[in-house]
Amino acid sequence: MDRNEAIQRVEELRHIIEQHNYLYYVKDDPQISDHEWDRLMQELIRLEGDFPELLTPDSPTQRVGGPPLEFFEKVEHTTPMLSLGNAFDEQDLRDFDRRVRQGLGVDDAIRYMCELKIDGLAVSLRYEGGMFVRGATRGDGRTGEDITQNLRTIRSLPVKLKQPLTIDIRGEAFMPRRAFERLNRERTEREEPLFANPRNAAAGSLRQLDPKIAASRSLDIFLYSMVGEDVLPVDTHSGALSMLDELGFKVNPERRICDGIDEVISFIEGWQERRSELAYDIDGIVVKVDRLAYQEELGFTAKTPRWAIAYKFPAEEAVTVLRDIEVTVGRTGAVTPTAILDPVSLAGTTVQRASLHNEDIIREKGIMIGDHVVVKKAGDIIPEVVAVKTDMRTGDEQPYHMPTHCPACASELVRLDEEVALRCINPQCSAQIREGIIHFVSRNAMNIDGVGEKVVIQLYEHELIRSVADLYYLNREVLLELDRMGEKSVDNMLKAIETSKNNSLERLLFGLGIRFVGEKAARLLAQQFGTMEKLQQATEEEIISIHEIGVKIAESVVKYFEKPEVTETINRLREAGVNMEYKGLRPEEVETDSPFSGKTVVLTGTLEQVTRKEAQQLIEVRGGKVSGSVSKKTDLVVAGEAAGSKLAKANELGIQVIDEATFLEWVND
Template sequence: FFAYTIYLGAGEQGSRGAGEQLASESSSPSVSSLPSSSIHSPIHPSTQWAALELLQALGFRVNPNRQLCQSAEDVQNYYDQWATRRLQLSYLTDGVVVKLNDFALQQQLGFTQKFPRWAVALKYPAEEVPTLLESVSFQVGRTGAVTPVAELRPVQLAGTTVARATLHNADRLAELDIHQGDTIIVRKAGEIIPEVVRVLAELRPENAIKVTMPTHCPQCASALVKPDDEAVTRCINSSCPAIVQGAIIHWARRDALDIEGLGEKWVKQLVEQGLVHSVADLYSLTEADLEPLDRMGKRLAEKLVGAIAASKARPWPSVLYALGLRHVGTVNAKTLAQHFPTVDALAAASPEEIATVHTIGPEIAQAVAQWFEVPANQTLIDRLRQAGLQLAADEDQAQAAEAGALGGKTFVLTGTLPTLTRPEATALIEAAGGKVTSSVSKATGYLVAGEKAGSKLTKAEGLGIVILSEADLLALIGQD
């Protein structure tokens, strides 16, 4: 059987929790004084337990409640014992962390794209507390999604004061059968987001009014729509102030148009003052328009106008992502921009044509095609074109990329590369004309595999795909 190293995991509010290795103020002993029985090598311990012992001997703070278990039954017993004992600790916890002890076994098991296969977090049930529902508000997001939010009598929950909790959507409202003035049970979903678990109907006040979704948008009074195949209720008025505000905040993001200084507080004022009704209005703002805003001033106004003007140089994929089409994130925006080098080409494509693009499925294709069918969105594109935004790929760059060493080739990255991060490797491949996707398929040309490559490597080998190291990739590009 395997040996396991186990210790309590701190929650997001925990202070000096499990696994933290903070330097102690006490003096550290010499390595030669360490007990040889517990450490295979003073410099290179071979187990998790030995590493923790070494760190403690060197003066680092490690969790004193750790335990070396010899079986899965021991792990279960430890988990059960600390279900209540953890409440007496000086920091918050949300579970127990279990790791295979032997480093060699850890290395054999490796990682998935994001997580180790040799460690697992065993979570305890989330803390639940009762409180009073004082009212329900309805928030409108960037995509027009209307979310009911429970406004609560403030209550202590998992180390913080909670006064609001999500009610998700109309279906969840109906399921809870929630009424004004109800006593409800609240917990933190994933130990982070407060949510309503259930209603204590037996404590309901007489003649309490049932809470239902509004029929009209709380921000603009437009009729709300709930498609039969969706749980979300939406406002579809593109001029809705809440949608406009969310769209502009998204537009200004670093990975979109990267408008430095255009934060949420300025966007809110711009919308409230009626200075902008869509992202296109940003490009007609002047310093005189901005200076009267609260705490703006001449200097900030100059900088913001300059930052907005500079965003016109952002490339077509960034503009496509910034438009905020449903299901189109940065990766899908790059993929679509590569296949449709102009906004006109994308707007003219049918859902079937869009769905032929690798990694773009029917749902995404339908959402993209529907977006371009909306007259208000067509007007927006015309205004952005007039403002000088990049709605087409740079022909020189596109031709240079296509003629590059990796022109037309598809790559997948897996594992940890020696010197390049994933974004750096992706940028190199795309600059040389290649395309990077997230999943291995028959269409994949090369798999670039680093240390601790996972299941993608196995699948690529099974499909006979060429496996490259970082050095091989650089040589292929011509940067060896």
């Protein structure tokens, strides 16, 4: 076969194989035998081997997994992947419906689209010109991890669309129950630890650095939304799902348009009874306003869309025996009791530990060692003891008394300001130091990959770290002498530590674990003061003057920076090169008298003199806010070349529209 014949046959084989993949994995309608499919694939593999220049990334042969990765790159989502608010009962659903109708100013029943809430891993897929170029985890909603190679192994995921679109598709990757059972049987035979449930198995598979492992796990995926540059001709969410189906994506067929909240509740009740019939796990139902114009009008809160909610099925409960109670010391010194249980199956996992929260809960519930207790998973995630089966007591049960001294450092435990929790107030407590460092390296703080809980404990036990600053002075040769520390893992860890030096100030503040300072308060403090030095010198009055910062936080921040050991830690971090400045816009940097001040602006079409990101920054620094969609709340639209439906909608609503030249004039005014 000459090269021209090979080109023609390779294209023909790829088309045939992908079509049969689609019929088998998406439509569940196989048209040829496994033997015939294998024969076609082997022919394609042979031709690509004979003519290696014909091998392309979208070939079906590339789904088996490429070479192992060293680490996962970070990916910034083009549109944030926001989480949904939760509903746990009928009243929550009716309250959601009431808020939707009030927000829209309508009395009529709202049309909702109800979809099964797949219990898997949320992912974002990027297509450019119709080609799958990148896939990422949700991460913190703004930044995820690049797992393209692993997602490419999912055969129901198209690597080439039927249209040359540039678009982001959101969905849920999961492991079917049969694949999960097979995987755990294989792990049992190899005497490897078992996965707790299909969700954990799917997440673990997609975060393997070797794509061949993911390829062997029989993962699947359902897609449920699309965002991106190419606006598709739909005006409802149900229409968007149908469009995804037409483009070749696997869309869950078990969905229904419901007219009004009563139909929604009926749909939920039906699936609550039938969920065990499915070939995959679900943990609830997602309810979305179907009309896209209504979605735009309702908009978002800081964290969730106002037009959607996730109904979570009631937590499964089980009865087991409480054998003991252990206490742990957290990074703030709070001592938390945990129940040690006889193993019991609960919501697809084996539970052996459950939260007891604090000493008052133990007293209120009358919990004794040896009791039969009712355990449930709060939101199907965190096990907790909810009740005692007093009618099952035998008389052998023993009362439990909280310790009077810290289990880690033996210091006397105290209650501060009439708090419920007992605390260890020894600043040199080993448990607090370890927990503080674990918090410092976590994803929402300094986000240091490769330095998890086990590594922190190992480093602490070998006396290599005693504060968060010590992380930045670790020695490569010393690390290589530790167990399970190979050259590649050590180099990746040190690279991640070095990268973290560039984080903006708010991440550092949150990572330091200042009491009462969460992510939001850390960001507000960083925005207001700009540098660590200015915050260290701030008074309570100056801190309280920040909107949404109260007395409790202000007192805590001032007391924290008064400690000599804190000053020493910050100085060592500074000397190591850790950034001490806020990298976002400061309040005084935002103009209040520009043409964009206080306005919601939408960018559409192609801008020739500035990029979209540059235009957004120009607007924000001048007091404006950039939105991705046109609605009644939009004040201004900047239209570049080839502006499409957003421009049409702006004209329809009578919203002011300016071109790029005018935009730049306003910027320079």
